[in-house]
Structure formats: C-alpha cells, structure tokens
Amino acid sequence: MSFLTVTYAVLFYAATAILIGGLAYKISVYARTPAPLKIPTTPAPTTTSGVVMRMGREVIFFESLFKSSKWTWLFGWMFHISLALVLIRHLRYFTEPVWFWVSWLQPFGKYAGFFMVLGLLGLWSRRVLVDRVRYISAPSDHLILALLVGIGITGLSMKFVAHTDIVSLKAFVLGLMYFDWQPLPADFNLLLHLLLVAVLMIIFPVSKLLHAPGVFFSPTRNQVDNPRETRHLAPWAAPLDSSSAE
Amino acid sequence: MADYETPKLLADVPVVVVPNIKPGAMSHSSPYVAKPDHNIPLGFPGELVENWQEAAIAKMGDILQKYRSIQVYLDSCVKCGACTDKCHYFLGTADPKNMPVARQDLLRKVYRRYYTFAGKYFPKLVGATDLTKEVLDDWYSYYHQCSECRRCSVYCPYGIDTAEISMAAREILDSIGYGQKYCNEIIAKVHKIGNNLGLPGPALEATLEDLEDDIKTDTGVDVKLPVDQEGADILLITPSADFFAEPHIDGLIGYAKVFHAAGLSWTLSSYASEAANFSMFIGSYDNMKRQAERIRKAALELGVKRIMVGECGHAWRAAYSFWNTLAGVGHGAADDDKYARMLQKQLDPRFPVPQHICESTYDLIQQGAIKLDKSANDHRRVTFHDSCNVARASRMGDMPGGQFIIPREVIKAACNNFFDMAPETIHEGTFCCGGGGGLLTDDLMEVRVKGALPRMQALKYVVDEHKVDTLAAICAICKTQFAKVLPYYDFPMHMILSVHQLVGDAVILGSND
Ligand code: SF4
Ligand code: SF4
Numbered sequence: 148m149s150f151l152t153v154t155y156a157v158l159f160y161a162a163t164a165i166l167i168g169g170l171a172y173k174i175s176v177y178a179r180t181p182a183p184l185k186i187p188t189t190p191a192p193t194t195t196s197g198v199v200m201r202m203g204r205e206v207i208f209f210e211s212l213f214k215s216s217k218w219t220w221l222f223g224w225m226f227h228i229s230l231a232l233v234l235i236r237h238l239r240y241f242t243e244p245v246w247f248w249v250s251w252l253q254p255f256g257k258y259a260g261f262f263m264v265l266g267l268l269g270l271w272s273r274r275v276l277v278d279r280v281r282y283i284s285a286p287s288d289h290l291i292l293a294l295l296v297g298i299g300i301t302g303l304s305m306k307f308v309a310h311t312d313i314v315s316l317k318a319f320v321l322g323l324m325y326f327d328w329q330p331l332p333a334d335f336n337l338l339l340h341l342l343l344v345a346v347l348m349i350i351f352p353v354s355k356l357l358h359a360p361g362v363f364f365s366p367t368r369n370q371v372d373n374p375r376e377t378r379h380l381a382p383w384a385a386p387l388d389s390s391s392a393e
Numbered sequence: 394m395a396d397y398e399t400p401k402l403l404a405d406v407p408v409v410v411v412p413n414i415k416p417g418a419m420s421h422s423s424p425y426v427a428k429p430d431h432n433i434p435l436g437f438p439g440e441l442v443e444n445w446q447e448a449a450i451a452k453m454g455d456i457l458q459k460y461r462s463i464q465v466y467l468d469s470c471v472k473c474g475a476c477t478d479k480c481h482y483f484l485g486t487a488d489p490k491n492m493p494v495a496r497q498d499l500l501r502k503v504y505r506r507y508y509t510f511a512g513k514y515f516p517k518l519v520g521a522t523d524l525t526k527e528v529l530d531d532w533y534s535y536y537h538q539c540s541e542c543r544r545c546s547v548y549c550p551y552g553i554d555t556a557e558i559s560m561a562a563r564e565i566l567d568s569i570g571y572g573q574k575y576c577n578e579i580i581a582k583v584h585k586i587g588n589n590l591g592l593p594g595p596a597l598e599a600t601l602e603d604l605e606d607d608i609k610t611d612t613g614v615d616v617k618l619p620v621d622q623e624g625a626d627i628l629l630i631t632p633s634a635d636f637f638a639e640p641h642i643d644g645l646i647g648y649a650k651v652f653h654a655a656g657l658s659w660t661l662s663s664y665a666s667e668a669a670n671f672s673m674f675i676g677s678y679d680n681m682k683r684q685a686e687r688i689r690k691a692a693l694e695l696g697v698k699r700i701m702v703g704e705c706g707h708a709w710r711a712a713y714s715f716w717n718t719l720a721g722v723g724h725g726a727a728d729d730d731k732y733a734r735m736l737q738k739q740l741d742p743r744f745p746v747p748q749h750i751c752e753s754t755y756d757l758i759q760q761g762a763i764k765l766d767k768s769a770n771d772h773r774r775v776t777f778h779d780s781c782n783v784a785r786a787s788r789m790g791d792m793p794g795g796q797f798i799i800p801r802e803v804i805k806a807a808c809n810n811f812f813d814m815a816p817e818t819i820h821e822g823t824f825c826c827g828g829g830g831g832l833l834t835d836d837l838m839e840v841r842v843k844g845a846l847p848r849m850q851a852l853k854y855v856v857d858e859h860k861v862d863t864l865a866a867i868c869a870i871c872k873t874q875f876a877k878v879l880p881y882y883d884f885p886m887h888m889i890l891s892v893h894q895l896v897g898d899a900v901i902l903g904s905n906d
Pocket of ligand 2: 471472477494549550
C-alpha cells in the first residue's frame with residue numbers, strides 16, 4: 148500500500164468521524180436545549196402538518212430567501228440544488244451495483260457541477276460587490292466559498308478536461324467502506340479534490356455550515372402557532388410556571 | 394438634543410432607497426443607564442458589577458443552555474446578507490451595525506470567542522473578539538437601536554430573529570447592572586403599582602368617572618367604565634396609556650361604547666391595570682412572569698369568564714403567545730396541571746383566552762350584535778398601520794393571517810374610505826413605527842425619528858395618492874411614537890387614531906343602561 152493511499156484513507160476516516168461526531172454532538176445540543184416560549188414568526192401554521200409543509204418549502208425552495216433577495220435566492224438555490232444533484236451523482240462511487248435512480252440522474256448531475264460553481268461565484272460576487280454584504284463578511288466566509296469553488300473546479304476538470312481513473316477510484320472508495328483498502332490513483336486533480344472535500348467535512352461542525360441542521364431547529368420556523376389552545380411548557384421553566392412568582 | 398436632520402421623503406415611491414453604509418453613523422446613540430432604584434426591584438445588581446466581563450460571559454453560557462433560539466441562531470447565520478436591508482433603523486440611519494446580521498454579530502463574535510472551537514483557536518479567521526469595555530458599550534448602544542420588531546426574521550432563510558438576540562443581550566446587560574433606565578424604571582412601577590404610568594387605583598377610578606361624564610355629555614348615554622367589578626363576565630386588560638391621553642383614550646371610549654352597545658358585562662382591574670409587559674423587551678423571563686401573574690390573580694379574584702386585551706402590539710404578543718405559558722391564562726392545560734387548571738376551569742371555553750378587543754368587536758359586528766353607522770367617519774380617509782408584534786408575533790381569529798384581516802374588517806365596517814399602504818410595507822412585511830421594543834424614550838429621539846423613515850415614506854405615498862388623512866393603529870407604542878414623529882415628516886400630529894376610536898365614533902349606542 149502506498150504512503151499516499153494510507154494517508155488519504157486515514158484522512159477520510161478522520162474526516163468522517165469528525166463530521167458525524169461533530170454533527171451528532173451539535174444536533175444533540177440543539178435538541179436538548181429547550182425553547183421555553185412560543186415564538187413562531189407569524190403568520191405561522193396552526194397544525195403540525197402545516198409546520199412540516201412550512202419547513203419543506205423553506206428547505207426545498209428557500210421560501211423566506213425568495214421573499215427577501217431575488218439574486219441571493221437565485222445563486223443560493225442554484226448552488227444548493229446543483230450540490231444535491233452532484234452529491235447524488237457521487238453515490239455511484241459508494242454503491243455496487245449503482246442504484247437505478249442514481250444512474251437515472253447521472254446526466255443531470257454531470258452538468259449540475261457547472262451550475263454549482265456558477266451559483267457560488269454569484270454569491271461570492273455579491274459578497275465583494277454589495278457594500279452591506281462585504282461589511283458582514285469575515286475571512287472565513289470567503290475561505291468557505293473558495294473551498295467550495297475549489298472542490299467544484301477540480302471535480303469538473305476530472306469530468307471534462309483530464310479524466311481520472313474512476314474504476315480504481317471506486318475500488319478505493321468501496322475499499323474504505325469495507326475496510327479492505329485499495330490503491331488510490333495518484334492523479335493531482337483527484338488528490339486535490341479529495342483533500343478539499345476532507346477539509347470541508349472537518350470544518351462542517353465548527354463553522355456556519357451548521358445552518359444545515361440548524362434550520363430544522365429554528366423555533367421561529369418549526370413551532371406550531373397554538374399558544375392559546377395548549378399550554379406550552381419547557382423543562383427549566385415548567386417548575387417556575389407551575390407556581391406563583393410573588 | 395443631538396444635532397441631526399430628519400431624513401427627506403421621496404416623491405412617488407412607497408419604499409425608501411437602500412442607503413450605502415456609513416460606519417459609525419449612530420455610535421453616539423445610547424439611552425440613559427438604569428440607576429440602582431430601577432434595577433434592584435427587578436432583581437438586578439444596582440450598577441455595573443466589578444467582574445462584569447466574567448459575569449457577562451457566564452450569563453451568556455446560561456442563556457445558551459436555556460434558549461434554543463439563541464444557540465441555533467448564533468451558530469446558523471451564513472452571512473448571506475438577505476436581512477441587511479430589512480431593518481428600518483438601518484434604512485433610516487445607514488449605520489451598518491443596524492443591519493440585523495451585524496447587530497447579531499456584536500453578540501456572535503463574543504459567543505464565538507468563548508464558546509466555539511473556531512473562535513477559541515482561530516479568532517481572526519471567524520471574526521471572534523474578546524469581550525472588552527468597547528464591545529460592551531457597543532452592545533449597550535446598538536441593542537438599544539433595535540425595536541425587536543422581527544422584520545428581519547421574516548426574511549432570513551433560517552428564521553433568525555434578531556429580536557431574540559437583542560433580548561438576550563439586554564438580559565446579559567441587566568445581569569451585570571448595565572440596564573436601560575426607561576424600561577427598568579417602568580417595570581419597577583408595574584411591580585409596585587400595577588401599571589407603566591404608576592397610576593394608583595383611586596386615580597384610575599377618578600379618571601374613569603371623568604370619562605363616563607364626558608361620554609354622557611357627548612352622547613347623552615350612560616356608558617360605563619367599570620373597575621374591579623366582581624362577577625363581571627369580561628376582564629379587560631389594556632395598556633395604561635389608554636387611561637392617559639389622546640389618541641389612546643378615545644380608543645378606550647370606543648371599547649366601552651362597544652361593550653355598552655352589545656350589552657356585555659365587563660370590568661377593568663385596578664390591580665392588573667397594565668397590558669404592556671416591558672419585561673419582554675429586556676428578555677427577563679422572571680419579570681415577565683411576575684407581570685403576567687397580575688392578570689391571573691385579578692382574573693381569579695374577580696371571577697371573570699373571559700379575558701380580553703386592548704389595543705397594544707407587544708402586549709398582544711405577550712398575552713397571546715406567553716400568558717398561557719407564564720401564568721396559565723389560556724386554555725388547554727393538562728389535567729394534572731393544578732396551577733393552570735385553577736384559572737382555566739373558571740373560563741368560558743367558547744371564547745379564546747386571551748381575546749383581542751378587535752376579535753371581539755369583529756365577532757359582534759358579524760353577529761349583528763352591534764350596528765355601525767359608517768357615515769360618522771365620512772370626514773376621514775383612513776389607512777392602517779400593522780404593528781410589528783401583532784403582525785409577526787401573534788395572531789387574531791382562527792386562521793394564520795387573521796391579524797391582518799380582522800382589524801381591517803373592523804375599520805371597513807366603521808368607515809367608507811379605507812386605503813391600504815403599499816403591499817410590501819404592510820402585513821408581515823410591515824415597517825415598525827420606530828419606537829417599539831423599549832425605545833419610546835426622549836433620550837432615543839434621533840433613532841426614533843430616523844427609524845420611522847420607511848413607515849413615513851409608505852404613508853406619504855398613500856397620502857399623496859389617496860389623500861389619506863388618518864392613520865389608524867392598534868398599539869399604544871405606535872400611537873405615542875407617531876404622535877411624536879409625524880410632525881418631523883410634515884404630517885399633522887393628530888392624524889394618528891385608535892382603531893376603536895373609529896369604531897366608537899360609528900357605533901350606534903343602544904338603550905342598554
Ligand atoms: S428585530 Fe427589527 S429592529 Fe431589530 S434588527 Fe430586526 S428588523 Fe431591526
Ligand atoms: S438573513 Fe439570516 S443567515 Fe442571512 S445574514 Fe441575515 S441573519 Fe444571517
């Protein structure tokens with residue numbers, strides 16, 4: 148086994164552990180922390196199924212963002228939908244035989260990579276050109292964009308410029324999954340691509356990428372608007388609210 | 394008074410132009426700091442404690458564990474910028490720290506420094522900073538330039554509510570003895586006397602008697618304003634501003650006329666003589682509960698079957714969203730919930746508790762229980778201002794958005810000439826009056842005037858287009874604020890009215906004595 152293969156194998160085990168462990172920890176913190184008061188942003192659904200719909204529209208169509216900024220919505224939505232397609236396309240490296248719906252989506256996934264990079268560049272240009280957005284940007288906000296663009300470009304170049312040996316790559320990935328390591332093709336684009344992906348996985352749970360699980364826990368979006376009909380109590384406040392303060 | 398200019402209104406557009414940022418434009422603005430007399434009754438240290446840095450950071454940790462909103466919001470912002478042009482204070486002042494995300498960042502950068510991995514080890518990279526006195530003063534300044542109106546939360550893809558962040562920040566400031574005089578002084582008055590004005594029972598009774606005389610002189614009818622009447626059906630909790638001055642007091646007269654015309658049995662309470670709950674503005678759960686408990690206690694003592702709330706925005710939020718949780722004032726408590734059941738078993742299940750006065754008036758109109766003569770308001774051309782806390786933090790009626798429909802239907806039932814402001818400036822997108830969230834104080838006049846700009850712009854458009862001369866509102870703070878800032882924008886101060894003044898002027902008084 149080459150040094151390279153071992154390094155990348157270890158890197159990916161570590162990155163996966165950090166990603167999963169970190170997210171699990173954060174999600175458990177969000178789930179454990181109570182929301183003592185009813186604070187949905189109204190008008191809000193009055194039923195649980197309504198809340199599921201609201202959250203669905205938010206997560207799939209970015210409803211609130213659409214209301215607020217059409218450009219940000221366009222670029223942001225383009226990026227996220229393309230990313231989803233690209234991720235689905237990548238499932239073919241993890242499955243043998245490849246699931247039928249994954250192969251069915253291949254042609255879309257192939258071009259989605261372009262839209263993904265385009266969306267990112269759109270978002271980045273707003274970060275530089277709009278004075279308000281420039282003001283609120285920290286170095287990390289630019290770096291995350293750079294990281295994602297880097298991942299996109301190295302990925303695209305393997306598809307459209309210099310093909311990599313995807314058969315061996317798949318063997319490597321499956322090998323990682325089944326703890327039966329196989330050699331990783333030493334192709335510069337591929338190595339860079341994988342390195343950036345590993346970095347992304349590692350920073351995910353300690354960065355603003357936490358918006359992904361966060362949105363599901365946002366009380367302004369996930370609460371049912373029914374405070375008059377049912378008495379809402381949260382653990383730390385409940386003992387207080389079961390007695391008089393005076 | 395500081396030296397500043399009232400922003401200019403534009404011709405022919407309903408919405409202001411988003412300004413280029415002017416860093417530091419409002420850094421001089423800060424309200425008076427609370428004194429020991431204001432702080433101690435609320436359970437806060439009298440003045441800034443010596444170990445404030447340590448204490449503030451510890452308090453932040455405490456809040457992070459108690460409020461999911463704060464924990465999730467501080468982590469989740471992606472700096473997309475979608476909220477940056479949504480705050481009326483930014484639109485009116487151009488100070489970038491009045492952009493909702495930047496306001497949050499004042500707290501977030503300290504959160505990151507002390508409570509996150511990235512901020513502990515790579516502070517520069519993620520914009521984390523130590524909690525210095527300078528940062529603390531920035532908190533004090535800019536968290537008192539937020540009216541907690543929640544407009545930003547409507548537009549944020551994650552629903553991040555800067556109002557929650559401002560409340561948390563003020564709670565931290567209070568916990569180290571660095572609170573705001575205006576809010577804390579008022580809350581102390583409620584704890585002691587029962588209302589924001591500090592109006593004691595006998596004075597309240599005298600005021601109400603005078604009002605009864607006035608109505609009698611005006612209409613020839615004996616319309617009553619009962620107080621502390623045991624066995625009445627309805628307990629009305631209203632902002633104490635309604636007892637005090639125009640335009641509020643004409644709204645109170647309107648409620649009384651409606652009750653009279655419908656033949657309803659109602660009472661005010663001298664003990665719970667305040668619907669406002671300023672403790673919400675400072676994020677103090679304990680004080681908010683103490684204030685809400687007054688309503689519970691009065692309802693129990695008077696034995697009422699229904700609880701109704703007068704025209705006030707944040708009070709309606711506190712009542713609608715929080716009273717049930719805080720004091721069991723609502724329905725639906727579990728069978729073993731003795732504390733809440735004690736009151737709830739006494740309440741009439743056919744009516745929502747608490748009920749907004751507009752919900753009640755709307756129902757009475759629908760049922761034909763009161764009749765209105767619209768022509769009584771023919772000399773007025775009316776528009777309606779959606780108050781933030783009604784629009785974005787509560788509801789009326791039984792369907793989402795009822796808070797937009799019901800007050801408008803009430804107005805339309807009371808007058809012939811109604812014109813809405815531009816769609817992007819009303820309903821959930823409504824612009825704050827500029828004086829909410831504990832900013833309704835003279836020491837914040839500049840922020841108030843500038844923050845009113847987007848609302849004034851929308852008003853100008855409807856005035857120019859439809860010759861509107863009356864601005865109706867259902868919030869005591871909005872009414873007070875507008876009465877003060879309208880003249881700055883060359884509108885007459887008296888164009889602001891209570892919705893129930895329109896109703897009161899139109900309602901046909903029956904012979905129920
Ligand atoms: S809550 Fe309102 S005042 Fe506060 S930042 Fe958001 S938009 Fe501005
Ligand atoms: S809209 Fe929400 S996520 Fe975007 S910058 Fe504002 S607070 Fe952050």
